[in-house]
Amino acid sequence: DDDVHSLDEDSPPPYADEFIHFIDSAPTVYHACAYFASALKAAGYIELPERASWQHIAPGGKYYTTRNSSAIVAFAVGGQYKPPNGIAVVSAHIDALCWKVKPVSKDSKGGYDRLSAAPYSGGGPTTTWDASHHTWWDRDLGLGGRVLVKGKDGKIVQKLVNLGRPIARIPTLARHFGAPALGPFNFETNMVPIIGMTPTPPSDEQLDDIPGVMGKQHSARLLRAVAKELGVSVLDIVDFDLELFDVTPSVYLGLDKEFISAPRLDDKLCSFAAVSALLAASSDPSFLANSGTISMAACFDTEEVGSGLRQGAKSNFLQVVVERAVEVLAGSSAKGIVGQVVGRSFMASADVTHALNPNFSDAYLLTTAPLLNVGIACKVDPNAHFTSNSTSIALVRAIAEKCDSAVQLFHIRNDGRSGSTVGPMLSERLGMPTVDIGIPQFSMHSIRGLTGASDPGLGVRWMEGLFREFEGLGDYVPFE
Amino acid sequence: DDDVHSLDEDSPPPYADEFIHFIDSAPTVYHACAYFASALKAAGYIELPERASWQHIAPGGKYYTTRNSSAIVAFAVGGQYKPPNGIAVVSAHIDALCWKVKPVSKDSKGGYDRLSAAPYSGGGPTTTWDASHHTWWDRDLGLGGRVLVKGKDGKIVQKLVNLGRPIARIPTLARHFGAPALGPFNFETNMVPIIGMTPTPPSDEQLDDIPGVMGKQHSARLLRAVAKELGVSVLDIVDFDLELFDVTPSVYLGLDKEFISAPRLDDKLCSFAAVSALLAASSDPSFLANSGTISMAACFDTEEVGSGLRQGAKSNFLQVVVERAVEVLAGSSAKGIVGQVVGRSFMASADVTHALNPNFSDAYLLTTAPLLNVGIACKVDPNAHFTSNSTSIALVRAIAEKCDSAVQLFHIRNDGRSGSTVGPMLSERLGMPTVDIGIPQFSMHSIRGLTGASDPGLGVRWMEGLFREFEGLGDYVPFE
Amino acid sequence: DDDVHSLDEDSPPPYADEFIHFIDSAPTVYHACAYFASALKAAGYIELPERASWQHIAPGGKYYTTRNSSAIVAFAVGGQYKPPNGIAVVSAHIDALCWKVKPVSKDSKGGYDRLSAAPYSGGGPTTTWDASHHTWWDRDLGLGGRVLVKGKDGKIVQKLVNLGRPIARIPTLARHFGAPALGPFNFETNMVPIIGMTPTPPSDEQLDDIPGVMGKQHSARLLRAVAKELGVSVLDIVDFDLELFDVTPSVYLGLDKEFISAPRLDDKLCSFAAVSALLAASSDPSFLANSGTISMAACFDTEEVGSGLRQGAKSNFLQVVVERAVEVLAGSSAKGIVGQVVGRSFMASADVTHALNPNFSDAYLLTTAPLLNVGIACKVDPNAHFTSNSTSIALVRAIAEKCDSAVQLFHIRNDGRSGSTVGPMLSERLGMPTVDIGIPQFSMHSIRGLTGASDPGLGVRWMEGLFREFEGLGDYVPFE
Numbered sequence A, B, C: 001d002d003d004v005h006s007l008d009e010d011s012p013p014p015y016a017d018e019f020i021h022f023i024d025s026a027p028t029v030y031h032a033c034a035y036f037a038s039a040l041k042a043a044g045y046i047e048l049p050e051r052a053s054w055q056h057i058a059p060g061g062k063y064y065t066t067r068n069s070s071a072i073v074a075f076a077v078g079g080q081y082k083p084p085n086g087i088a089v090v091s092a093h094i095d096a097l098c099w100k101v102k103p104v105s106k107d108s109k110g111g112y113d114r115l116s117a118a119p120y121s122g123g124g125p126t127t128t129w130d131a132s133h134h135t136w137w138d139r140d141l142g143l144g145g146r147v148l149v150k151g152k153d154g155k156i157v158q159k160l161v162n163l164g165r166p167i168a169r170i171p172t173l174a175r176h177f178g179a180p181a182l183g184p185f186n187f188e189t190n191m192v193p194i195i196g197m198t199p200t201p202p203s204d205e206q207l208d209d210i211p212g213v214m215g216k217q218h219s220a221r222l223l224r225a226v227a228k229e230l231g232v233s234v235l236d237i238v239d240f241d242l243e244l245f246d247v248t249p250s251v252y253l254g255l256d257k258e259f260i261s262a263p264r265l266d267d268k269l270c271s272f273a274a275v276s277a278l279l280a281a282s283s284d285p286s287f288l289a290n291s292g293t294i295s296m297a298a299c300f301d302t303e304e305v306g307s308g309l310r311q312g313a314k315s316n317f318l319q320v321v322v323e324r325a326v327e328v329l330a331g332s333s334a335k336g337i338v339g340q341v342v343g344r345s346f347m348a349s350a351d352v353t354h355a356l357n358p359n360f361s362d363a364y365l366l367t368t369a370p371l372l373n374v375g376i377a378c379k380v381d382p383n384a385h386f387t388s389n390s391t392s393i394a395l396v397r398a399i400a401e402k403c404d405s406a407v408q409l410f411h412i413r414n415d416g417r418s419g420s421t422v423g424p425m426l427s428e429r430l431g432m433p434t435v436d437i438g439i440p441q442f443s444m445h446s447i448r449g450l451t452g453a454s455d456p457g458l459g460v461r462w463m464e465g466l467f468r469e470f471e472g473l474g475d476y477v478p479f480e
């Protein structure tokens, strides 16, 4: 209704802010999970505890479920949905490279308190530069994760703790000292996080060590900091899973803020896009009421160490959600409805991909090297490391056209090797047509990555396109 | 009309000709799939689109279903069938080693048009000889696969294209050039197929580049060749999945023509045998009407790259077909009927095996090294690389007796290692008793193999025996 | 009848005797399976053939099911059970390193009958000492497994055969022969078990070889021995799966008998503890009648070769059992009840772990290296090789407190690597919260290990604690 732009006020591309807010307030795999859960709840999604019955699933309903509070699946059932209509799914992972606190972390040296931690997805023999855990030098590291606390009733409640301020640092040695400052470095002895000064003379608070198992395994100050942050007594802490993470806020970067600089892009970026797309589509009454499909977003843990465990993509998580939902919706009449549903479904497996890095262009196949702020990329590979093929790409393009977004391609050189994604694992398990897409980024596996400011939104736009246009394009591509 | 045999004019063993015709006219995984689909349709099988409801499945019915049009499952329901009666299944794979056209294949160098392609199941670091893709030097290669074309109604229809003549060549360098001619060779730069001359001066046809995405990704001449072959306009081509394949016809070989020389034996040979056996059994009204079982043949894709993806054996494809068929046939009464059906079913996982190669006899365990033109072989292994064990072998022998065919064994030496098959994956997924059988051949994974002229027929005979005798032998072996 | 203990007669720790009895009478994976089946049947458990319908499952009922008779799942449904109450599961594996009889084992050389066998989980290139299969020299080996026999009605029945006495020997060469006696040794030619004499002159019984396939593949005497042991005629033997095993009885060891020396500790020890705990809990009427959970013990095959096949942890076995049991118990009303049940369930994946060995103490992280006769150990690892995390460890400690047992930790150094277990695979497949625990032992993967005399009982105590306390602790730990 307004008709003119004033000169001095321009807004960031869609979803850029929300993404940034997300990445900063969800620094661990547990927080990411909780963040989505509350965003969904806020949008009227009902939690389906895996342990509860899902009988009340009905068309027009919006639901979500979690595992190990580090993996989550959410879906909106179209108002006009009835089996065997298909499901449109977007899947991603929310775990990222970090350092995990060891079961026994108490350690101090040279007047400083140190924290004994192990590198997640890395470590092993001594080296000078490993392009991943060696980007953690001189970073402000926060500490967070989940804590098991004994409640009043003696039961364990799980709280998330985020000592959301810089707690630890892995400090370099100044170059003025010559050789010892230039490496190679040992993961067990040179890269030990420093979290404080060993207090001297002992202040009054410390008369008593903390009794119990935890007191023997972790320093009192760490336990107190956690207890204080949670507002519980330190005696009620049963145990915890804590990670070190980059505590620096994510920010816009670039002249026109056309970049977002953030830690943990691999793969919170696609997870965020998936959930946002779902929320956007399912918060549109006109869509939800008239939709004859189910729109679904799935976010897994442990992808960086092989997707194992029950909260990983290798698990039966997604399959269980699909079956339980379809069965409730099919009511009493139908047989083998799940198969039909799956046959008519489509999944986009979304994991970040490598944007062309102009400073290292020789490592790419230039004709299929994606750019930032253009649009998602289809990952293609001849050896089934990815699921994309012509039919799934055709649909991707059709949707792209509908929602007016661009599609890029990623393919590696014949004399290289490529990583893997959750795509193949999920499509095997469900048998659902699948495509591997990715939002481009720089510096994958560094502590801090870079993506396009529009990329989160462009991801959302395509994924929302998938949710919205899927029904219309039902038989555009002859899937079978 | 004649009733006696003269000395110099005699007919090939059963199924030898059909097999040859099959292998030559179905050069890609898509053609193989379509070939079976039409053979089944011709025999009265009804297609069950996965997306459709399979309510009309009834005893005495014959059905088939496909995925990605590169995997197919066909089954005949016995006239007397009712749950929880078992299913007799033969499974195989139809993918073979080849080179796949890249998403961007346009390339010309030094006055030649080159086609940018990637090796399927292979590639990686430079090497001198890899016993598989290095058998592709100086072969006449055809091009084919599937093409997505925009129909009049704007929807995509899928067509198969087979430029069934020599299109590409990967040329060696003459030895006179010394070292560079002796390798090692790089898959990205030394093994690029050549498909033509770069035309100069430009002929009139070229005035305009082909607009659209495809025009930027592939050379105009390729697109025109495909369009012409399909009789559509080049502007309607949306995308395609194309493979390079050996275009030389299969032939009889040997003094008494007791061998067949053909490409892609691994595992189109067993797939062909499986489908032929199903057709033979289910085209026998007396059998079909009286049978109380379901007879099924399953052919998968991606076996050569780990059986991933939804059209691979690792997927839930077979499981879904079974569950949906059973649930339709079970009507309203029973719970967990599928488990019972599966418990009473039996699967023969058929993948070609290594016939004794007399020039390398030390690599074999001579007491379990199969010969050509004798019969199928059971593959046995102590480390769970195969599924055969005593119960499943017992059944194999019982059937062999019934249909008068011989059974051989294959086992490796203790100081060797062995490959894998779809057997273990399918039986993990379904929990169905399984056996690993194989039709012997020479030179597995070369571009061109050798098998016995009678071997295709001997395969068919046993598999037909399985379908026919399974019911009779139902509780002959105490599976659980 | 007597009511006091005199000074000189002291009893072994709990379950030590039963464990010893078990390990000796269940030498193969099949016997272990049958042993558990009959122990369960004796305790009133009803067998649920997978092929049969499980309609009669009811609260207070006790059931079990097997696959390939080498994997077994047993469960007791609490009297007060109703979906979606959870299941408490303990999983382990019952396969152990052994030698498997080859399909063609007939072999005689130098006047001896030799048995051609292959090393299970091992083998490969020639070596002097491999710390596992080279501990089989000069051990008394029994032969056993399962046999398929044709019954009167011509059908195959399966029998277990345990030639429970020393049958085979892999003999060293006496040092008097110099170099050839000192190795390296070849698995194919030097390590061939000897089972008897080649009889000469032929006695009357041998007029004719045994006709049929088996006669050609195995020596007549082996077949006769099996036939005689089974009390069937040798003509009725269809086939068999046989293993060689250490036939030496397990014994107490140490001045105060504080050790148990036994073969096949890896992982029959944990399997035994799991089943005993189930029996102990479910044989307590007061517990069973009032329990609102299902208590389950699952024992798998093929763990030592990657957990493949339908009877391995990678298969759908456990999942099918859970689903069918839950569906029956849920009656007609509920949909997707299984998911709820699984969500409220908990699994302890139990596989033996490495006790500190004082003659090699440098290879350990001493702050997390377990001892014998103390209690189970939680295995922790940052790279998802184990499933333990804070929530599952919290529950482990809570249960330990309830049933008064100690919990130890196992973790490796940052500059080392670690092994794997069934934990991750099962929790992927079911999505059930899981922890990796282990009973400590010496000399894992030797033919004969050593554990603490109290360790079996300490394992049972904790696992029984799990079954008994699980309901009470249901929401002690906030699993999801």
Ligand SMILES: [Zn+2]
Residues within 6 Å of the ligand: A093, A266, A267, A303, A351, A352
């Ligand atoms: Zn990723």
Ligand SMILES: [Zn+2]
Residues within 6 Å of the ligand: A266, A304, A445
């Ligand atoms: Zn990654």
Ligand SMILES: [Zn+2]
Residues within 6 Å of the ligand: B093, B266, B267, B303, B351, B352
């Ligand atoms: Zn094959």
Ligand SMILES: [Zn+2]
Residues within 6 Å of the ligand: B266, B304, B445
């Ligand atoms: Zn192959």
Ligand SMILES: [Zn+2]
Residues within 6 Å of the ligand: C093, C266, C267, C303, C351, C352
């Ligand atoms: Zn083990």
Ligand SMILES: [Zn+2]
Residues within 6 Å of the ligand: C266, C304, C445
């Ligand atoms: Zn082991």
